[in-house]
Amino acid sequence: MGDSQPTVLLVYGSRFGQSKKIALAVGEVLQERGVAVDVQELSRQLQPDPPRHVGFALVTSVRYGHFDPQAARFIDRYRSWLESVPTLLMTVSLTARNPEKRDPTIHLYTRKFLAKTGWTPSHTEVVAGAxxxxxxxxxxxxxxxxxxxxxxxxxxxxxxxxxxxxxxxxxxxxxxxxxxx
Ligand SMILES: Cc1cc2nc3c(=O)[nH]c(=O)nc-3n(C[C@H](O)[C@H](O)[C@H](O)COP(=O)(O)O)c2cc1C
Known part of the structure; x- marks a missing residue:
């Protein structure tokens, strides 16, 4: 499909590699469905490249109750772009090892993060890590x-x-x- 393929900016925030592994699995499914991915690690330098990037997916892990501060920073900085494209937030934690804890409206870290940033992703998923x-x-x-x-x-x-x-x-x-x- 070449240049006509939509490209999603797929970002992971990962300390021990599990969120990266999960992000790569997300990327595989997107590619199978004709959506290209630009996989990048969460960092201070991270920036979207619109109009090439037509979506944003973030897979990030919880560490002592918090996500990487670069996640909130990115959201704050690129808020208007994020509101203009389909977005996915996938949070990775150990509390989510119990399936009943995977409801994003209940999962404490996810709820706190969304309340703090004021971001409303199109899709929010809470998954278990390692x-x-x-x-x-x-x-x-x-x-x-x-x-x-x-x-x-x-x-x-x-x-x-x-x-x-x-x-x-x-x-x-x-x-x-x-x-x-
Ligand atoms: C130092 C450390 C702190 C963690 N803190 C929490 C926590 O507060 N709550 C939780 O549910 N999981 C916590 N976890 C579990 C991680 O979210 C889980 O191991 C995840 O798979 C790590 O993903 P990563 O390899 O992408 O960083 C912690 C893990 C580590 C190593």
Whole structure:
């Protein structure tokens, strides 16, 4: 299809790589549906390139209750563009490992982020990330063990579990792609 393909700016904010992996899965589904993706990491330099970019999808993880501050900064800076194109926010966290916690109107971090930024994405999806104790430093491991203890999750420091529901990720991407079909 060449130049006639719409291109979405697909951005990930990821510390241990899970959100990047999820963003790439979103990108695959979009490409299967004729939507090209420009995959970029969340950074201070990130900027949209309209009219080439006709959509914005952000996949970002929660760390100690917050998203990467660059996400709010980007939204604030490019608000009028964001309001003019179809957008997708996919938040990645461990609280979302329980399916009943994946309702974006209930998920605390997502709700707080949307309230703070005043952004209303066209699509919002809450997905589960990964728990990878062996990759965390001492402090992070202890903190995550405490969070897991409080929420009845695994506390064994040798555990690595991917909770991401890939069908959910692909379905959300397919729903978003409908904007160009
Ligand atoms: C240091 C650290 C802090 C985290 N804080 C939270 C948290 O407050 N709430 C939560 O639900 N998940 C939390 N998580 C879980 C991450 O959101 C999850 O591991 C996710 O898969 C990380 O994605 P990333 O690899 O793209 O950064 C935390 C993980 C780490 C390593």
């Amino acid at each position: 728990l990878e104790y062996p990759r965390y430093n001492f402090f992070d491991r202890k903190a995550i063990q405490l969070i897991m203890h409080m929420t009845q999750g695994p506390t064994d420091p040798t555990v690595s579990i991917e909770y991401t529901d890939w069908d959910q990720v692909r379905q959300a991407a397919a729903d978003y792609a409908i904007a160009w079909q």
